Amino acid sequence: MRIELICFGSELLKDKVNSNVCHIAERLERIGLTLDRVVTVGDARREVKFALRDSLRRAQILITSGGLGPTFDDLSCESVAQVLGRPLQFSPTVMRAIVNRFRSAGLEMPEENKKQAFLIRGSQVIVNRVGTAPGQIVKDRGRTLILLPGPPKELIPMMEDSVIPYLKRFSKSxxxxxxxxxxxxxxxxxxxxxxxxxxxxxxxxxxxxxxxxxxxxxxxxxxxxxxxxxxxxxxxxxxxxxxxxxxxxxxxxxxxNEETLESVVGKILKKRKETLSIAESCTGGLIADKVTDVPGSSQYFLEGLVTYSDESKVNLLGVRRETLKRYGAVSEPVAKEMAHGILKRSQSDWSISCTGIAGPTGGSSTKPVGTVCFGIASKHGVSTHTKFFHAPRPETKQKSALTALDILRRTILY
Amino acid sequence: MRIELICFGSELLKDKVNSNVCHIAERLERIGLTLDRVVTVGDARREVKFALRDSLRRAQILITSGGLGPTFDDLSCESVAQVLGRPLQFSPTVMRAIVNRFRSAGLEMPEENKKQAFLIRGSQVIVNRVGTAPGQIVKDRGRTLILLPGPPKELIPMMEDSVIPYLKRFSKSxxxxxxxxxxxxxxxxxxxxxxxxxxxxxxxxxxxxxxxxxxxxxxxxxxxxxxxxxxxxxxxxxxxxxxxxxxxxxxxxxxxNEETLESVVGKILKKRKETLSIAESCTGGLIADKVTDVPGSSQYFLEGLVTYSDESKVNLLGVRRETLKRYGAVSEPVAKEMAHGILKRSQSDWSISCTGIAGPTGGSSTKPVGTVCFGIASKHGVSTHTKFFHAPRPETKQKSALTALDILRRTILY
CATH class of the missing domain: 3.30.70.600 (Ribosomal protein S10)
Known part of the structure; x- marks a missing residue:
């Protein structure tokens, strides 16, 4: 069962990421089918037809994405019809759906959208719940062609609702x-x-x-x-x-599967009915951002402080000036006082602290760029840790945030 | 000047995003060249050779990515050699570079990497500063083939250092x-x-x-x-x-061009020698995270508080319980007190506050999910704003953070 995909769209040959390939490939794989080849071409008539003819020589299933819009450079439907030698046929049902979509947005249908109601004769319509371009399934001499629109927000629901259920019949396992x-x-x-x-x-x-x-x-x-x-x-x-x-x-x-470090930490805290607070320096709010990406995180997350300056570490967290002076802001003693400070201030069950040098400058021979110290505190005490990351600034922030969450997870579970 | 790209790699037909296409297309465009077609195939010998022969029928310039690794399923170099009818030739210089790369990491070169020192006869080597696979430029009967490795962190520098400077000669404008x-x-x-x-x-x-x-x-x-x-x-x-x-x-x-809202806000603050503090609720630290993505942000960013609970809004920012009770946590009066509170506490020149309902639950008929209130404070006073976003939780956080930064930018510039 050879499956090929053709993506139409000049923008895909410029600077637009084509996320459809990845999505289609992954969904096929999950039902035991494999994508064998992907071709991406622009919206030139010659390219479109050549790609279709070429793939149809080999593929039993050919999926296309893009080129179903209302404008002159949307060529996929008419090109497939020509290559298969079939006429286009006006569908009053599809026309009504398009008119209604515009009407419900308080608009009149522009004349050019009428084009989208002309489908390949003998095709089966794939309903588009999000946009005006209907998809089509065409059977032709033992082959199956599936035409889908290009925008992922239209293509993805159509894959889920119609294409995957339809293709399941081809999967033998x-x-x-x-x-x-x-x-x-x-x-x-x-x-x-x-x-x-x-x-x-x-x-x-x-x-x-x-x-x-x-x-x-x-x-x-x-x-x-x-x-x-x-x-x-x-x-x-x-x-x-x-x-x-x-x-x-x-x-x-x-x-x-779908779990993330922040969702797992959230699940554990929720189950134990315990709360969390965070004191960040070099991660600049990224740990709290991750924690609050989880719906319902307000049940266990109390507050996060981004104490970027020494002054704010002293004023907000009660870090001692002497500790800062003696060990420097990026040190385990400071991470310890930060974790202690936020725990005490917020009255939470757990706290995380993180202080480091995200770079690109600010390092020294003893504390190179990428040095990050962590503290985890609870009523049982504080533990501190130091890690060294060799990465650009945003990646160091990412790795530090994930490390903080993982240390917290292991500490709670211990 | 027809340019085609072939991406080799079975993983690209599974669940891996192929960012090389976008990068190569954009870089070509910037020097006035256009990618005409992209083909992605797996690592099967038959597919690889078919794709090469097919593209060489049309393209004047053919770029390949992937398939230059040391293992048995890395087929690009030998396949190109076979398709062009040229032998592979051992390069002692490349061999030394590979051995040295392993040596500098304290490792011995595994036997299989020797394969990477065999290049297509007559090819020009493209130095790989990051990995062991060298790239190659091969001229053949008026056509130019450019072989590049698949990992973006190897391909991108090779594009910049060698491929783009080389291809500039083909651009007539x-x-x-x-x-x-x-x-x-x-x-x-x-x-x-x-x-x-x-x-x-x-x-x-x-x-x-x-x-x-x-x-x-x-x-x-x-x-x-x-x-x-x-x-x-x-x-x-x-x-x-x-x-x-x-x-x-x-x-x-x-x-x-490369500027972001956070870099622009940073540039303005730096120029005016003014400082910023942030009080966040629904964005959960994302505003501070963005602000601290900018290198050198410690020069103007003092502190950020993620006051997720009502309690922390009262304790940390001095929001009055009465205001919370009367208007609710998501309200302009609370946003105003938050902005005031953090400005006073941090002694910064400017402050941003943000409180809203990121969803998916927590909305009401008067304050639906997606309602977000903002405050901007300075010694000149406080202004507040309310926006409504119709988006999933992470997108609402993103839009809220960007809105906060844009309101700040406009307020400072006003």
Whole structure:
């Protein structure tokens, strides 16, 4: 089953990121289908037709994105019709839907949008809940063509609602997948640790198991994909692999699938009915920003102080001038007093502090750019930690924020 | 001059975003060249060779990314050699560079990396400062092939250092471009306002002028591209268009090209030798995070308080319980007291406050989800503002943070 994707749009050959490829590829993969080739071309008539003819020579399923708009340079529908040798046909139902969409926004339909009601004869309409361009599924001599609009906010719901359910019939196997998230270890170390599980499970009877490791911003994702004819057997295999991985990785796994460090920390705090406050310096509010990205975080997050100047560390957190003078603002003693200060001030159960040199300047030989100190405080006491990051300013902020959350997570769970 | 790009890598057909396309396309555009087609294929030998042969039928310049690694599924170099009918040749210089790279990291070179020292005969090496895979430029029967590694952190510097300077010879015209950033207006309104400038300048003698509008997160980018044979004339035309646009858009333009709202606010504060403090609620630290993304922000940013609970608004900022009770936490009177409170506490010249309902829950009929109140204070007084955003939680946080910075910018400049 060969599947190809053609993306139409001159803007995709300029400076626009094409997120549709990634989305379509991932959704296909999850139902056990694989994208074999992606072609991106501009809106020139010759390019569009050439790309269509070329892909149709090989592909059993051809998906197109883009070129369904109302303007003269939206060529996909008419080009597909020409390449397949089929006429376009006016659809009164689609026309009504387009008119109504404009009407409900208090507008009259511009004349040019009428074009979008002409569909390839024999095609099945894919309803677009967000925009005016309908999608189409066309069957032609054993091949299936799926025409989708380019804007992701239109394409994504159409993939979910119509395309994926339709394409499931072409998938001969069940696929189950699992992603485990680990923070703060080198990719190679995680690779080494999970090797026994990988080697044991790589090839099973009637079941194909694939492992993958993906690293981004110090987060390591271990991906497991189990594919086979029996959904039940796939489920059993995945569960046993999951147990083995958790057995080996233990608390180094902070979450699964959609979970983030901040959502996991939030879940733990909520469950324990405990509260959190944060005192930041070099992360400049990023830790609090992450924590408050989680809906409902107001249940456990009380307050965050971004004490960027020495003065504010003294005034807001009660850091002693002597400590600042003796050890410098980036030091474990200062991180300790910051964590203590915010805990006391906010009366929270837990606090995090973070002070460091995000760069690009401000480092010294003993404290190079990228030195970051952390403190975690609770009624049980304070622990402090120092890390060194070798990264540009924004990445150092990111890594510091994630490190702070991970240390908090491990401390609470300990 | 037809230019095509082939991206090799099975991961690009799964769930990995391919940022190379966007980068290469943009860099080419800036020197007056246009990418005509992009093909993405996996690491299967048949696919790789087919894609190469197919593109070489049309393209004068063919760029490839990926497939230069040391492992068995890295096929680009040998496939290009086969398709062109040229042998691979061992390069002792490249070998030494690879060995040294490992040595400087305290490692021995693994046997498999030896593969990377075999280059296509007659090719010119593109030095890789970041990784082990060298790039190559191969001239063949009037065509130019450029082989680059896949990881963006290797590809980007190689594009800058070698590929773009090399390709400039193929560009017959000068290109100058300018991007103006505007915040908080609908795209259609900006479009309408700049229409006179667009219509006046669209077609000039010997000079091609292109206008574009791009909207993302309430930021509208107006892009102008001037292309022509004489660099001097291009410069004159761009300058006059720039003046006309500034004349029309005035202070609604917050910055140009690489500038961000936070960098512009920082530049103004630095110039005036004034300081800033921030009191946030619903943005949860995001405003301070943005402000501290700017290197050197410690010169003007004193402190930021994330007062998420009512209690912390009272204790840290001196917001009166009566105000909270009477108007609610999300109200202009509370925003006003927050801005006042942080200004007084930090002794800064300016302060921003922000309190709102980021959602997804917590709204009411009078204050729906997405209601956000802002305060800007200085010794001259406080001004307050209310905005309504219809967006998911993270986007509401983003828009609120940008709004706060833009109101501050306009207030200071007023």
């Amino acid at each position: 069940s696929i189950l997948s699992l992603t485990l998230h680990i923070f703060g270890f080198p990719e190679s170390e995680v690779d080494e640790r999970i090797k026994p599980v990988v080697e044991k499970n790589w090839d099973q009877k009637d079941i194909s198991v694939t492992f993958g490791i993906l690293a981004h911003h110090s987060i390591i994702d271990v991906k497991v994909k189990v594919q086979g004819k029996s959904p039940q057997k796939c489920g059993q295999v995945l569960l046993s692999i999951k147990k083995e991985l958790h057995g080996i990785l233990g608390q180094d796994v902070y979450g699964e | 000068s290109i100058l471009s300018l991007t103006l950033h505007i915040f908080g207006f609908p795209e259609s309104e900006v479009d309408e306002r700049i229409k006179p400038v667009v219509e006046k300048n669209w077609d000039q003698k010997d000079i091609s002028v292109t206008f574009g509008i791009l909207a993302h997160h309430s930021i509208i980018d107006v892009k102008v591209k001037v292309q022509g044979k004489s660099p001097q004339k291009c410069g004159q035309v761009l300058l006059s268009i720039k003046k006309e646009l500034h004349g029309i858009l005035g202070q609604d333009v917050y910055g140009e």
